[in-house]
Amino acid sequence: MWVILGSVVLGLIALELVFQVVLVRLIVPWFENGPPFHVPSSEEDPEAERIEIETADGLLLRGSLHHHLDRPPRGVIVYCHEFTGSHWTAxxxxxxxxxxxxxILSFDFRNHGESDVQPGYVPLHWLSDHEMTDVHAAIEYxxxxxxxxxxxxxxxxxxxxGAAAMVATAQNAAVExxxxxxxxxTNTLMQFHTPRWALLVVPA
Incomplete structure (x- = not known):
């Protein structure tokens, strides 16, 4: 009986170890590399004017401006694309x-699309100060x-x-x-998902 019980316990331990190793390898990259978003591609618009925006830390962001030539514009909308997206989705x-x-003024965030790449920086689906620097540069432009x-x-x-746009609006008086x-x-999303991921690898 003890042999059977010991075998069952060892089997459960082995199963738990395999379960955790496999799931951790699957889950950790989602936090490190971002989920596999499938952003629909958009074609270039030949009627848009190509623009370049210099950031406070010396990078060039490339984008486009859809400008009304037949009438004075009512205002300008700065478009901030999604993670792994581009200014052509504007x-x-x-x-x-x-x-x-x-x-409509749109731009590629750094390390996206046609904009400069910042060495050593890997953008994630979490908003960072780098994205905020880019948005403020676009507003200034x-x-x-x-x-x-x-x-x-x-x-x-x-x-x-969208998160970058809300933060920039709170920080920049030029935005109306x-x-x-x-x-x-970021905090809200982490608080929502972390317990759900944890339940996959930690027994409730």
Missing amino acids: MAYCRGLYEAGFD AAGRPELVGLPIGLYGVSRG AVASDGGYG
Whole structure:
């Protein structure tokens, strides 16, 4: 009987070890590398003006400006794309704003799309100070561009870009309006997901 009981216990321990090793290897990369988002690709718009924005730490962000040539714009919307996205997704979200008379300025965050790569930095789905530096640079560019000077500035962000837009609005007095599509706070998201991940590897 003791032999059988010992075998069962050892079997359960071995199963638990295999379970934890396999799941940890599957789960940890989600926190380190980000979930496998599938951002729909968007084609380049030949009517958009290509722009370059210099950040406070010396990087060049590349993007585009959809500018009204037939009438004065009502304002300018700075678009902040989602994690692994690009500035070319802007019109998929902001077409209505453009048709309502707003210029749309979009850019690629650092280490995304056509923008400069910061050595040693790996962007994740969590918002960082680097993304905030990029957003503030885009706002400054919009405020200082001659044909946009004096226009109201709004931000439109999606997912991680939505979080960046909300934070930038709280930090930058030049922003008069913000729209966030699926933006999230880092602490809130961690608090929501961590216990659920933990239950996969730690017995309840």
